[in-house]
Amino acid sequence: MSKNTKVPSTRELMAQLAKESEGLSITDRRDFLRKGILAAGGVAGTVFASKAAASSNLPPMEPTWGKMLGHGVVEYPYGQPSKYESHVVRRTVPWLTAESISSISMSPLHDLKGIITPNGLVFERYHAGVPQIDPEEHRLMIHGLVERPIIFTMEDLMRFPSVSEIKFIECPANGGMEWKGAQMEALQFTHGMLSCCEWTGVPLRVLLDEVGIKPEGKWILAEGADGAHMSRSIPLEKALDDTLVVYAQNGEMLRPEQGYPLRLLNPGWEGNTSIKWLRRLEVGDKPWYHREETSKYTDLMPDGRARKFSFVQETNSVITNPCPENPIKNSGLIEIEGLAWSGRGRIKQVDISFDGGVSWVPANLKGLVLSKSLTRFSLVTKWNGQPWLLQSRAIDETGYVQPTLKQLREARGGNSIYHKNSIHTWKVANNGEVTNVQIS
Amino acid sequence: MSKNTKVPSTRELMAQLAKESEGLSITDRRDFLRKGILAAGGVAGTVFASKAAASSNLPPMEPTWGKMLGHGVVEYPYGQPSKYESHVVRRTVPWLTAESISSISMSPLHDLKGIITPNGLVFERYHAGVPQIDPEEHRLMIHGLVERPIIFTMEDLMRFPSVSEIKFIECPANGGMEWKGAQMEALQFTHGMLSCCEWTGVPLRVLLDEVGIKPEGKWILAEGADGAHMSRSIPLEKALDDTLVVYAQNGEMLRPEQGYPLRLLNPGWEGNTSIKWLRRLEVGDKPWYHREETSKYTDLMPDGRARKFSFVQETNSVITNPCPENPIKNSGLIEIEGLAWSGRGRIKQVDISFDGGVSWVPANLKGLVLSKSLTRFSLVTKWNGQPWLLQSRAIDETGYVQPTLKQLREARGGNSIYHKNSIHTWKVANNGEVTNVQIS
Numbered sequence: 001m002s003k004n005t006k007v008p009s010t011r012e013l014m015a016q017l018a019k020e021s022e023g024l025s026i027t028d029r030r031d032f033l034r035k036g037i038l039a040a041g042g043v044a045g046t047v048f049a050s051k052a053a054a055s056s057n058l059p060p061m062e063p064t065w066g067k068m069l070g071h072g073v074v075e076y077p078y079g080q081p082s083k084y085e086s087h088v089v090r091r092t093v094p095w096l097t098a099e100s101i102s103s104i105s106m107s108p109l110h111d112l113k114g115i116i117t118p119n120g121l122v123f124e125r126y127h128a129g130v131p132q133i134d135p136e137e138h139r140l141m142i143h144g145l146v147e148r149p150i151i152f153t154m155e156d157l158m159r160f161p162s163v164s165e166i167k168f169i170e171c172p173a174n175g176g177m178e179w180k181g182a183q184m185e186a187l188q189f190t191h192g193m194l195s196c197c198e199w200t201g202v203p204l205r206v207l208l209d210e211v212g213i214k215p216e217g218k219w220i221l222a223e224g225a226d227g228a229h230m231s232r233s234i235p236l237e238k239a240l241d242d243t244l245v246v247y248a249q250n251g252e253m254l255r256p257e258q259g260y261p262l263r264l265l266n267p268g269w270e271g272n273t274s275i276k277w278l279r280r281l282e283v284g285d286k287p288w289y290h291r292e293e294t295s296k297y298t299d300l301m302p303d304g305r306a307r308k309f310s311f312v313q314e315t316n317s318v319i320t321n322p323c324p325e326n327p328i329k330n331s332g333l334i335e336i337e338g339l340a341w342s343g344r345g346r347i348k349q350v351d352i353s354f355d356g357g358v359s360w361v362p363a364n365l366k367g368l369v370l371s372k373s374l375t376r377f378s379l380v381t382k383w384n385g386q387p388w389l390l391q392s393r394a395i396d397e398t399g400y401v402q403p404t405l406k407q408l409r410e411a412r413g414g415n416s417i418y419h420k421n422s423i424h425t426w427k428v429a430n431n432g433e434v435t436n437v438q439i440s
Numbered sequence: 441m442s443k444n445t446k447v448p449s450t451r452e453l454m455a456q457l458a459k460e461s462e463g464l465s466i467t468d469r470r471d472f473l474r475k476g477i478l479a480a481g482g483v484a485g486t487v488f489a490s491k492a493a494a495s496s497n498l499p500p501m502e503p504t505w506g507k508m509l510g511h512g513v514v515e516y517p518y519g520q521p522s523k524y525e526s527h528v529v530r531r532t533v534p535w536l537t538a539e540s541i542s543s544i545s546m547s548p549l550h551d552l553k554g555i556i557t558p559n560g561l562v563f564e565r566y567h568a569g570v571p572q573i574d575p576e577e578h579r580l581m582i583h584g585l586v587e588r589p590i591i592f593t594m595e596d597l598m599r600f601p602s603v604s605e606i607k608f609i610e611c612p613a614n615g616g617m618e619w620k621g622a623q624m625e626a627l628q629f630t631h632g633m634l635s636c637c638e639w640t641g642v643p644l645r646v647l648l649d650e651v652g653i654k655p656e657g658k659w660i661l662a663e664g665a666d667g668a669h670m671s672r673s674i675p676l677e678k679a680l681d682d683t684l685v686v687y688a689q690n691g692e693m694l695r696p697e698q699g700y701p702l703r704l705l706n707p708g709w710e711g712n713t714s715i716k717w718l719r720r721l722e723v724g725d726k727p728w729y730h731r732e733e734t735s736k737y738t739d740l741m742p743d744g745r746a747r748k749f750s751f752v753q754e755t756n757s758v759i760t761n762p763c764p765e766n767p768i769k770n771s772g773l774i775e776i777e778g779l780a781w782s783g784r785g786r787i788k789q790v791d792i793s794f795d796g797g798v799s800w801v802p803a804n805l806k807g808l809v810l811s812k813s814l815t816r817f818s819l820v821t822k823w824n825g826q827p828w829l830l831q832s833r834a835i836d837e838t839g840y841v842q843p844t845l846k847q848l849r850e851a852r853g854g855n856s857i858y859h860k861n862s863i864h865t866w867k868v869a870n871n872g873e874v875t876n877v878q879i880s
Binding site for chain 2: 067081088099117120122131132163225252337
């Protein structure tokens, strides 16, 4: 569907849905299975009738795993997923980059639950491959406009009092392939440059207090130890606010592709400012205008000028169920689920539209609602084969409302790659299949 | 040190420490490095002097990883830890059990950060090894005193609205080897039957509403699909309160050793009630008195009678830094860190003693403080070679205070194995080495 095709969904569709879901209460939700699966009756082979179960104290067969011994505790001292989950992996888009050592792989958001991304599935982005750094040899130097330049070992850094915070990281190119109308066929590729972990490290302001910033110090250059020596200029205000120097994620030391043994974390800011394999912080009086903040990671505006240092990942959201990878298989009740996030703080509200943005219904925020973290939202409703143009719209605690694609294009033109946070649309066909469409 | 040896620590020691740490302010903490590491000067080769750093814009050498390409995004679609972290693994105590297929492995608490346990390091306990269950063939039957017995497929269960909650799981035998005075040499073995994840699943009460409990239904038998068919009786009150039927942990599907594809989770209760590889829930009018709730997982009291169905993991805590695996390497400032948890709700307070419980100082609770979750506590203080008898004492929101070993023995006698939640003591020697001691 091209972006200008007239969408078949209507106010009538919404009115019908509203009528159907009128009075949908907790009681209905408790009847989820009966009304949803059994009443629908269309789930061939997946539901046993109640009578069959009643006739026996055991499931219909004793599977092989109930009659044999499994492996013992010494065999996997570091555990791995089930072999039946081998399809749950990070994936890349081969045409995105010339080389896989300077590319990106994306998290399988359609298979993830809750708000924590397990370490094996956190999205990757790097420019010279993943280095294998020996933590004994790794150093972090802080120098430049400081009173007492210093070089830290990992042991030094890990002696400081630590903090642990659940924060998302998102590549500013997330969704960027769609800026000009390309339509990725799956959630993993439209939004998968996004992950969320519990990060542990030292507030950068503590380390900066150690070295003593000179009065003229206003910016910090962060540089990586990998072959790319990726670097970004960070304003001192951020560094003194909530930037962390991080060595652990989800309880264990950083994974190599996440910067082992040390990375920066700028909560809520574009992912590539959170320099991985961090080896150097230089304090200066102005930004450095290095490659990754000039030729890349800038926003080309309609007038041909490039907007630079657009650090914040603005409020965004996406529906993860249903989605292209998770089509609707049964009529009846369905939990619409998704993720919302804001680089400015907490998510305050998420609304859902079934008619491409004509009308909106508030969703529930599920579980923890933390600042600059993923927040999961949910709405239980009914689907009986009607077409949907399904959208989510997040609002954060500052009042920022996620824009439509039209609004975003009006403000930013058609030349951008980064910071595409517009409302996303899934088209649900009457057979339950879900496709990615763009509507103006 | 036997449990009756007179401990050398004294009130004087405490008085001295109080004097030393008097006026310890945020300013002191900001001087953590200078006062702690540089001033101490005893960390051979690990700290570069400031002048050395000032003399160059780069670290003293360019390591090999800065001059070569690493691996690309396609090589580890499911990520793994760094090769330099291969020592961070679950470990078992070989003499604990005759066979590794009916044994336990423990989480490396001394290496963990924050409150999330990464999935590869979650402790394991099972009785017939880890089965490899095909989720397509797995079923959950709910039957017994119900109106509409039913058999669910995984797809059925995953259609229900889900919840995600961060909860600890602890084996009731955690610390049990020490009940009679055996002293394990490391934190991993004294407390490592403990982990904490974000779990996702369906509240059991929702499924019970589907089947309709008959008025005489008061207990539920939960049974696993593994070769042991491990089973436990759960009171209906718990099942209707916060029990979950769980299929995911930390964002991804359960690991095989955690019950893939389905387990029960009884938040705050002894781990073995959270039946793994869950295949059957039977509603009855009384408990079943199966093997694992009679011959095992009961508490043998001083009068020779066995206390059964002691489900709750009472308030507990342990210091994770320093500990035997993390000795103190530097004099000066140190962050005392640890974990506290309660099966009854939130942790309200943790106190730390340096003198074996004679006097106490309140610690800070760090990060998220969630109900029936691990909570991390912290206290920044100074160590200058004085001996410590280091203890932590947790208090939960119900006012329950973690007991001393003496109090626990007075109440429970010396025959127990399970539910040892007494205050734990680390002896810190003047060379910084940490050993496990028991004091009455």
